[in-house]
Amino acid sequence: MARRSGRRPGNPDTREAILTAARDVFAERGFDGASIRAIATGAGVDPALVHHYFGTKDQLFVATINIPFDPQEILPQIAAGGLDGVGERLVRTFLRIWDSPAGTAGAALFRSAMNNEWTAKLLREFLVTQVLRRATGLLEIDPAQAPLRSSLVASQMAGLVMVRYILRMEPLASASPDVVVAAVGPTVQRYLAGDLTGLTEPASPGTDTAAPGTGPASP
Amino acid sequence: MARRSGRRPGNPDTREAILTAARDVFAERGFDGASIRAIATGAGVDPALVHHYFGTKDQLFVATINIPFDPQEILPQIAAGGLDGVGERLVRTFLRIWDSPAGTAGAALFRSAMNNEWTAKLLREFLVTQVLRRATGLLEIDPAQAPLRSSLVASQMAGLVMVRYILRMEPLASASPDVVVAAVGPTVQRYLAGDLTGLTEPASPGTDTAAPGTGPASP
Numbered sequence: 001m002a003r004r005s006g007r008r009p010g011n012p013d014t015r016e017a018i019l020t021a022a023r024d025v026f027a028e029r030g031f032d033g034a035s036i037r038a039i040a041t042g043a044g045v046d047p048a049l050v051h052h053y054f055g056t057k058d059q060l061f062v063a064t065i066n067i068p069f070d071p072q073e074i075l076p077q078i079a080a081g082g083l084d085g086v087g088e089r090l091v092r093t094f095l096r097i098w099d100s101p102a103g104t105a106g107a108a109l110f111r112s113a114m115n116n117e118w119t120a121k122l123l124r125e126f127l128v129t130q131v132l133r134r135a136t137g138l139l140e141i142d143p144a145q146a147p148l149r150s151s152l153v154a155s156q157m158a159g160l161v162m163v164r165y166i167l168r169m170e171p172l173a174s175a176s177p178d179v180v181v182a183a184v185g186p187t188v189q190r191y192l193a194g195d196l197t198g199l200t201e202p203a204s205p206g207t208d209t210a211a212p213g214t215g216p217a218s219p
Numbered sequence: 220m221a222r223r224s225g226r227r228p229g230n231p232d233t234r235e236a237i238l239t240a241a242r243d244v245f246a247e248r249g250f251d252g253a254s255i256r257a258i259a260t261g262a263g264v265d266p267a268l269v270h271h272y273f274g275t276k277d278q279l280f281v282a283t284i285n286i287p288f289d290p291q292e293i294l295p296q297i298a299a300g301g302l303d304g305v306g307e308r309l310v311r312t313f314l315r316i317w318d319s320p321a322g323t324a325g326a327a328l329f330r331s332a333m334n335n336e337w338t339a340k341l342l343r344e345f346l347v348t349q350v351l352r353r354a355t356g357l358l359e360i361d362p363a364q365a366p367l368r369s370s371l372v373a374s375q376m377a378g379l380v381m382v383r384y385i386l387r388m389e390p391l392a393s394a395s396p397d398v399v400v401a402a403v404g405p406t407v408q409r410y411l412a413g414d415l416t417g418l419t420e421p422a423s424p425g426t427d428t429a430a431p432g433t434g435p436a437s438p
Contacts, residue, residue: 114333114385124386151382151391152402158386159378163370166333167343167377172370179418183371187406199398 017043018050022064027121031061031129061130065122066109068102071130079138086139087189088181094157095177098165107165110158127154145196152191160184236262237269241283246340250280250348280349284341285328287321290349298357305358306408307400313376314396317384326384329377346373364415371410379403 021042025034036057040047054060062070074097078089098106113123132150141149160180163169172180240261244253255276259266273279281289293316297308317325332342351369360368379399382388391399 111333114330114381120386124388127386128388147390148394148398148402151388154386154388155378155382155391155403156375156406157378158381159374159376162333162377162381163374167339167346167373169343169347169370169373171366172374175367179367182418183367183410183415184374186409187375190405191402196402199401 014043014045014049015053018045018053018060019064022050022054022060023118023122026061026064026125027118030121031057031125036060058130061126065119065126066105067126068100068105069097071134075131075135075138079135083139083141083193085189086192087187088185090153090188090192091157091160091181091185092177094160095180098161099177103165107161110161110166139192141192148196148199149191153188156184156187156191233262233264233268234272237264237272237279238283241269241273241279242337242341245280245283245344246337249340250276250344255279277349280345284338284345285324286345287324288316290353294350294354294357298354302358302360302412304408305411306406307404309372309376309407309411310379310400310404311396313379314399317380318396322384326380329380329385358411360411364418367415367418368410372407375403375406375410 018039022034022039025039025042028034029038034057036047036050039060040050043050050060054063058072074093078086078093081089097103109119109123112119114120128150132154133146136143136146136150160172164172164175164180167173175183237258241253241258244258244261248257253276255266255269258279259269262269269279273282277291293312297305297312300308316322328338328342331338333339347369351373352365355362355365355369379391383391383394383399386392394402
């Protein structure tokens with residue numbers, strides 16, 4: 001999906017060393033806390049070489065987690081037109097990627113994130129910094145509401161991956177994109193653009209949550 | 220929580236042999252195709268012993284996949300009151316179970332289903348036959364629409380598990396039940412009771428079990 005830059009791949013060992021160091025640093029410090037300098041140090045190379053091989057920190061991050069699309073290419077297409085109809089565009093674009101052969105890589109990443117705390121951190125960082133933050137910025141969503149809206153969208157889309165591509169539960173596993181868009185698009189639309197006022201937490205943690213003793217015990 | 224029957228646990232080896240055989244048979248033939256007789260044969264015991272240790276086929280199935288709740292106990296609570304407000308009741312009950320210590324077992328099952336085709340089949344069978352089919356029956360949902368409605372609900376709830384409990388993406392990971400119910404409840408409500416006419420495929424096989432091997436075509 002993502003068109004790679006025209007740079008030559010360079011020395012495979014060096015590239016691999018940079019990618020390995022980058023995965024460690026991104027997982028440990030998060031995307032915002034990670035620096036090209038720290039990654040270069042971890043790989044034992046000059047920071048200029050990291051830029052030479054992988055471009056920007058964003059591009060390096062995309063390369064580390066082997067995601068089957070480039071958010072910088074996809075998100076502007078979804079955001080074009082603003083909030084009007086964005087739910088439908090998002091779901092349709094999502095299906096186009098996941099229904100394609102590239103979806104296999106995405107499913108592998110997803111599986112890995114379920115069992116590996118390190119991959120889960122990378123995936124979460126990726127979704128938050130490369131996809132959701134960028135998308136809510138392009139859509140000019142109120143920054144105070146953007147995190148909740150983002151994680152709600154993520155919940156619906158992650159569940160769609162799980163049911164359609166991993167559990168393969170019918171009829172959603174074989175449903176045409178049109179059906180999925182018509183069913184799920186309005187959910188995403190509401191999460192991104194619907195009225196969610198009153199859904200911010202009160203200043204102190206509520207006391208009306210279920211008492212710990214009332215929950216089911218393990219069998 | 221499911222109250223276990225008053226039966227004594229019996230010989231641990233025999234119990235374990237029955238559970239192992241049951242997992243094989245349920246994964247291979249599905250819940251509907253599995254018989255106590257086949258499970259007993261697999262375990263090398265008399266069918267009466269299977270009933271003695273585990274009760275009905277439903278109860279045996281719940282025991283095999285170590286699910287942290289008993290659908291026969293939970294679903295009538297959610298369905299009481301009918302479709303009115305069912306989305307909110309479902310999400311609230313779901314959170315009560317998953318936010319409790321029992322949620323840990325659920326997350327483990329979920330993780331396993333992501334990486335193990337056999338567990339994925341069991342979990343899908345469990346959701347379809349023990350949870351979704353039963354729930355749509357209690358709610359008297361049009362059988363022609365029940366499978367699509369069910370798998371849509373499953374997609375939202377599976378994604379909630381993924382984002383809140385496994386990826387732990389904020390603010391959804393720490394949001395109070397009230398916030399999650401207010402945000403996600405209407406989605407579930409629409410999937411169960413909203414207008415989804417026109418969302419049935421032109422000529423799709425109207426079965427509520429997963430069709431093995433058939434997926435969305437690659438573009």
